[in-house]
Amino acid sequence: MPLERQAVFHLGLLLLVVPAQYLLSRYSYSTESQRSYDLHRLWNRAVKFSDKVFSWRTWRQWCLNVLAQVKSDSGEGVVDDLPPDGESPAVEVLKYRDPNGYFATSPEVRSPKPPEVKYRVGQVIKHKRWGYRGVIIGWDLTAKAPEYWLKEFHPPDKKHWRQQPNYSILVDVRDRVSPQITYVPQENIDIVTDTQIMHPDIDSYFETYDGAQYIGRPWLKTIYPHG
Numbered sequence: 754m755p756l757e758r759q760a761v762f763h764l765g766l767l768l769l770v771v772p773a774q775y776l777l778s779r780y781s782y783s784t785e786s787q788r789s790y791d792l793h794r795l796w797n798r799a800v801k802f803s804d805k806v807f808s809w810r811t812w813r814q815w816c817l818n819v820l821a822q823v824k825s826d827s828g829e830g831v832v833d834d835l836p837p838d839g840e841s842p843a844v845e846v847l848k849y850r851d852p853n854g855y856f857a858t859s860p861e862v863r864s865p866k867p868p869e870v871k872y873r874v875g876q877v878i879k880h881k882r883w884g885y886r887g888v889i890i891g892w893d894l895t896a897k898a899p900e901y902w903l904k905e906f907h908p909p910d911k912k913h914w915r916q917q918p919n920y921s922i923l924v925d926v927r928d929r930v931s932p933q934i935t936y937v938p939q940e941n942i943d944i945v946t947d948t949q950i951m952h953p954d955i956d957s958y959f960e961t962y963d964g965a966q967y968i969g970r971p972w973l974k975t976i977y978p979h980g
Contacts, residue, residue, distance in 0.1 A: 853899075854897060855897055855898050855899060855902075856891075856893075856897070856898055856921050856934070856936045857890070857891030857892050857893045857897070857919070857920065857921035857936070858891065858921070859893075859897070860976060861976070862975065862976055862978065863892070863976060863977050863978075863979070864978050864979060865979065866979040866980070867894055867918075869894065869917070869918060870892055870894065870918045870939075871918070871939060872889055872892070872918075872920060872939070872942060872944065873889065873966070873977075873979075873980030874889050874890060874891060874892070874969055874973065874977045874980050875888065875889065875959065875966040875967040875968060875969055875980060876888070876889050876944055876966050876967075876980075877944070877945050877946070877948045877949075877950060877966065877967070878920075878922060878937075878942045878943060878944055878945065879942075879943045879944075879945045880922075880935075880937060880941055880942070880943075881940075881941045881942065881943055882941060884928070885924055885925060885928035885929055885935075886924075886925040886927075886928055886945065886948060886950060887922035887923055887924040887925055887928075887935065887950060887952075888922065888923050888950045888952075888955070888958075888959070888967055889920050889921070889922060890921050890922070890923050890934070890958050890973070891920070891921040891976075891977070892918055892919065892920045892921070892977075893918065893919050894918055895915060895916055895917065895918070895919070896914060896915040896916075896917075896919040896936075896938070897919070898919075898936060903915060906936075907938075911938075914938035914940070917938055917939045917940065918938075918939040919936055919937065919938050919939065920936070920937050920939065920942060921934060921935075921936055922934065922935045922936070922937050923950060923952045923954065923955060923958065924952065925950045925951055925952060926951050926952055926953070927951055932952055932953050932954065946965060947964070949962050950967075955967075957970075958970060958973055959973070
């Protein structure tokens with residue numbers, strides 16, 4: 754890292770110290786894990802800001818985007834700049850993500866993973882009430898769905914479901930013949946082992962099953978780096 758860039762980076766971190774100390778002093782923590790999570794999240798934001806502003810990759814991507822737009826306006830074709838593994842996370846995210854981010858489909862990277870989220874992407878589950886099996890393909894810290902859907906599927910006596918992690922589940926077609934993706938509150942989930950799931954879209958999300966859980970494709974790992 755050039756000396757000038759190092760100096761700017763260190764100055765930026767120093768400027769963040771005072772507001773960071775102020776914010777942390779306003780909160781009391783019931784658990785050490787919650788305190789560690791908040792500190793980790795604050796540090797990640799500082800690093801991401803630095804990477805976004807000062808990294809060569811950011812400026813290179815900006816130049817590529819400008820070049821692509823110029824070529825597009827002139828009618829020339831543009832070849833995708835794919836990573837070494839041949840799969841573009843951005844392309845895959847756009848292919849499988851909902852534009853509103855409902856039902857754990859936001860492309861926002863889930864890092865760090867909050868301590869409240871008990872389960873991981875790729876784990877096989879069984880629904881406590883309905884009994885069907887499935888595999889977790891995403892999660893939200895709190896329920897993120899259209900209001901009409903929440904009113905229909907989260908009854909008045911279960912309003913607390915909105916405030917807990919909710920998981921997007923690829924449902925086994927042996928339990929529900931029509932291929933489905935469900936959205937399940939954390940308290941309705943049991944983890945099962947030594948079970949593989951049958952669903953026509955499973956290869957779109959996962960590369961393999963390692964005997965304990967499914968291993969996500971690169972685009973899915975990009976969004977859920979900690980599972």
